[in-house]
Amino acid sequence: MTAQTAPGSFDAFRTIDLRGTHLSTAELRAAMPRSTTSSFESVASRVEDIIVAVRSRGFDALSELAQRFDGVEQFHPRVPAEALSEALRALSPDVRAALEESIDRARVFALAQKPQDVVVEIRPGAALTQRWVPVGRVGLYVPGGLAVLASSVIMNVVPAQAAGVQSIALASPPQKEFGGLPHPVILAAAELLGVKEVYGIGGAQAIAAFAHGVSGEEDRTAIEPVDVVTGPGNIYVATAKRLVKGMVGIDAEAGTTEIAVLADGTAQPRLVAADLISQAEHDPNAASVLITPSVELAAAVRAELSIQAKSTRHRERVETALGGPQSGTILVDNIDHGIAVCDAYAAEHLEIHTDQAPAVAARIKNAGAIFVGDYSPVSLGDYCAGSNHVLPTAGTAAFASGLSVFTFLRAMQVIDYSADALREVSEHVVQLAQAEDLPGHGDAVRVRFS
Template sequence: MRTIDLRGRRLSPADMLAAVPRAAQARAEALETAARIVDDVRTGGEAALRDQAERFDRVTGHDIRVPEAHIAEALAALTPQIRTALEEAIRRVRQASAAQVPETRVTQIGDGALITQRWQPVNRVGVYIPGGKAVYPSSVIMNVVPAQVAGVTEIALASPPQADQGGRVHPVILAAAGLLGITEIYAMGGAGAIGAFAWGVSDLDLDPVDVISGPGNNYVASAKRAVAGVVGTDSEAGATEILIVADSSANARLVAADLVSQAEHDEQASAVLVTDDADLAQRVAVEVSARAETSLHRERIGVALSGPQSAIVLVDDRAMAAAFSNAYAPEHLELHLEDAQEAAAAFTSAGAIFVGEQTPVSLGDYMAGSNHVLPTGGQARYAPGLGAYTYLRPQQVISYDHAALAAVREGIVALSNVEVLPAHGEAVEARFQEDAQGTATL
């Protein structure tokens, strides 16, 4: 891992953003490629999806629409241990997601003047589950459960066909979907799946969705940007990121373990340590190197850790560490600090914050009850992670009676006239015109 030394420098917010390690060129290339793939699916439908499956997944002749028999087979083959773990994760995520659904509220503006604030679920959701270098049944839970809690009535799921499974979606993903009652599943992956959800594929009886959610690599994240405006999306959850802020009290072995744990996802994964302790930085670097070398996925870990998106960042003090972290806005932020609970308040921009050395990102990936589909690429500065609210639309329902309208009649007419929109005022006045019998027309 390279070292970025920011000590002794006065950095403006713009300077801090410029110092953030990012693989910017990779993201730019992904956006261009993803847009082209999405457009191929829009115009080519099933034929384009099959061509992409052959090129990217080495699969031909597979069932793109997964037969329900495949789901039943996967459920039957699920080991008791994995089933129990999945069911417990479902329970925890369902419980946490329920807290994200706002209650309907009625505000009385005046006598006979009511505004009801309600939250309506979208009708149809497309959930994307990655399936390239790893298998993610946990992501099935993280996407489907909040949508169900929100009240979504139609949920479709897509995951790449697997060459070693005869072109089927990975059976553990199918089983997780089966546990949640999802039967509309498609064996399609990457940016093409995002395009299929956005535009629909008539040959497959795949209708367009209202919202697309789910994590993926930079191509999947870029595909979401390509379909923005056609369909709603969650935040662009691209290649994973971890940023750890640590002080002299931190355990270098645990810090290294957590950095490596996220680097094993993908060659594009980002692993960043921010510390004001140069001795800790050196010890972590040694631990990371040793742990990475003995890991199952040491090759991809090595690429991720040596890439421009990963670094050890030296800062002067805690304030500078917080400023850097907030500029980076990581997907996952861990605080390995002596006073981590109190310090957390200063760290305002992150997809999720893991406080203390006993709260690793791995906990959030599976069993914390929190959601692991989180914004990447700095989007945590303005975008939330996935939750029940992702699938909800706030709506205001307005109800005024005649007397309540009369109370604001003059103001409406005055404002419509100053905006030179007299018909607006006339629409109100029409409700107060007297008929031949002298009664108001309501």
């Protein structure tokens, strides 16, 4: 295994050569390109301080943090109703149409995901039910840093509404240039979806406010605690979600975006390069990874990256991301080897540009979302595919799922036995209770028939 700067027009996009290697799963995971600039451990103490401050000092802490991190003065972070309606009135008709289309497609998919209750009579008079019950209240976070992710409003709100959540609160960082309110397109999207409880709170402090709640004082309305917190964000947001998990549910520890592309010699280099750039423009720490058995394709993609990166609006950001340790080409022996690497990497977004792409996609076990073929780019999923773009990152797709209706539902079991049905199994309960030295369990059954 070698890591090197490969020859070509875009030398910063490094190469990891895994050809001819026989690595264990642990070794393969260790060989994957990952960012070295930020980790949970590096920011945990600072995030913990923010959470403690919000929990103990409430709105005073939120005001101080808004001044420190966002440069805005605020007495209360709640966005006025008139600001929401004005943002929608001022929205470009073309952008509104795009948001409405995205909402419609996301709602169709979300409603189709909602599971049915299951009722089973396993014996006469012995009925078991699994009910799907929505959580009571959710706090949804929408980033507002380098990119204005109005689409994340849709991705958070639509599945919550489809699940039947009755109380939805949304937070996004306050913007100095917009009078201390979140970006107006984010506000317009919230209004379009009927979300009236919107806050100008950013980063870890938003997660803390949702998880712990903020007591009302003087004429400042309280922020009620939530049951589930969802939404993407930077390392501070992801760390805050990790620290409050257990007190509230979370969707996943979604950090900086990433894309992996599994491609063979049939792939079109310009499409692969364009898709790698599309995610690199999110953040200088974004990860863009090409996995291929074709040295020729790797060279052609590097050449395309050089050409396309020069003309993209966020060139500096893109080139930083593509040149970072989290990005590069991984050379593999063949597609089978490439699939194993994909599963070790467990990408947030995985594109398949190979011969028989649907069959290859069906073999992938670890990915947040899979995009199949030339006409399913990640950017489609970001906006209008109908799928959800809030997905697990940094390898967590090996055990975590993306945001969906299931994020906002709980499976509740209902047990309903008749006297005859209990009598039929009563001696088994008694015997198991005695085996576990819990005789009171058996007595609770016996007493019903004494």
